Amino acid sequence: MTERPVVRTVSGRALDELTIEAVLAGELTAEDFRISGETLRRQADAAEATGYPQLAHNLRRAAELTRVSNQEVLDVYNALRPGRATYDQLIRLADHLEGDLDAPLTAALVREAAEVYLERGLVE
């Protein structure tokens, strides 16, 4: 394997800073143990190169979602359940993801879902 680039957490810390000493000194919070979008994209590249393109897409959407709150992620998840949202609500959600949250890949998934749900009678 080639040398790894420095892995940083979503809070910007380098992996080397996540030590037991730092825990004891009260310097770390749970936020310091969250994976960054950059690392997820690198994992996506590795998955794609090994023949897992669908997993790569998933990881790239996950990278976008590192900037989105847990509550909003849950809201998207629930809206995508069958019969929970109208076609228009799904399209508005996609616009919000793309325009306000800088998550174009996730927005594209929601738009695709809206079209498929409409066709298959899965919208509210």
Next chain:
Amino acid sequence: MKTRYTSGTGAATLMGHSEGKSMLYLEARCLLVTRGAGSQGTQNGSISCIALPESLPGGVRAVLAENLIATMLGLEVAAGNDALASHSEMRKSAKLMLQFIPGTDFITSGYGTIPRYDNMFGGGNFDVSELDDWYVLQRDMQVDGGIVPVGEEEVLRARTRAVRAIQAVFEAFGFAPISQAEARAAVTAYSSQDVPDRDRVADIESARELLEGTVTIVDVIQALEESGFHDVAANILEMQRQRVIGDYLQPGAIFGAAAPPCASGVRSFQVLSAITDPNDYQGPGTGYRVEGERWLALQNLPQAWDPRTFLQELGAPRREDWLQEVGPAGRGGRQEVVVAVGPAFGAGIDRTIGGLDLRDVLGALLQGIHDEGVVGRVVRVHHTSDCAFIGHAGAQLSGAGVAIGVQSKGTTVIHQRDLDPLENLELFPQAPNLDLDTYRQIGRNAARYAMNKPAVPVPVRIDNTARLRLIVQTTLMHLRETRQIEHDRPPTELRLCGVGPAGREEPEGAEG
């Protein structure tokens, strides 16, 4: 984003969506959706639904096909072999065996270390009391079931450490305390019945505090470290670091499969996955093979005994004190029975496989011969370790043409000069079932054959567990005897000291 879909043969049907399709078709479709959605893997193998395919002809074959499809799609498979598949011991084991062959990532999704009646999740296909069998299955089939045999001491050490660590974290967070008595009981508990009842209302309150409060994993690591559980704290910290690294997100990822914890108790977190260790199965003999260090670890069963110890205890190289070689054995000229013993008799092997002292065995045979008023003479056969040939060689030397052949592990034959080597008058093939009374009866019968008197075959006890139980010992004893063969050496006369009927028969000078 680690996701694992779950589906299985029978699931779509049970939910009322069979659409007139076969269960395998429906499951194949689910697996393609799993792959298409970008999930790393699937939990399948018809888990909760297993009884539905099992109710149909060829149903379990479809379950095997389902696992195969998942593997072909490159999905990690947590096969549901831990879930109860049948109440028949044979059917549930047979279903398990199917997963030994395709080499799914995980033969089971896990192991319950509780007895079945404590398992609130539906009851396992096997439970903690069957882990010893699992070790042996891994060794029998050279498969990796994911568990490494450990000795009792190691289990007790790990359980003590775990209980004390939990106790310390409860105390640090002010949860309902775990008493010393509870902690002690939990270390050796087999089931929930072996630990004292707890105040469950207080426990639920603690759980609520944990869920709703501000405690995070960082606080847990700190509590463990400050309570002196450095290794546990380090392992949990490393798990959090791994979340940041993300290698475990790849399909089939496991942490440091082959490496046991190092001396400090800190585990290896090297990730093996479809990326770092791709599935290279191309047909028989390829793909993941259990070998090297891992294979050695799986073979190291705590219940296995060491054949070298057994060999050391078999006997002294030569027992001159009671069995002396006095020269070549000739043919006797009188009404006698020759007792022909094998090359290692009292010369490397001192006991039969049934644990009888060979002096007592020889004494009983000679006593039986003596009981009938016949003379017994003892010779050693050097050129073979085969019971029939030992007896046959003895019969050629016997004045009456009758001999008892005795292998050093105790297997015995009554032979006669005119018979072919593999024929016999009476054969006693299962030495573990012979006792001294039987040997004495064998001596009597041999004497009666020597006198041309009628004899009723000696009855023997039947124990058909002996073969499976003692085959390794049989092999080791027979190997020792066979290694002492001297092909060109004719039989020798043996003189006994303090063995046999009172006054012992001195060997008579050979004639001819």
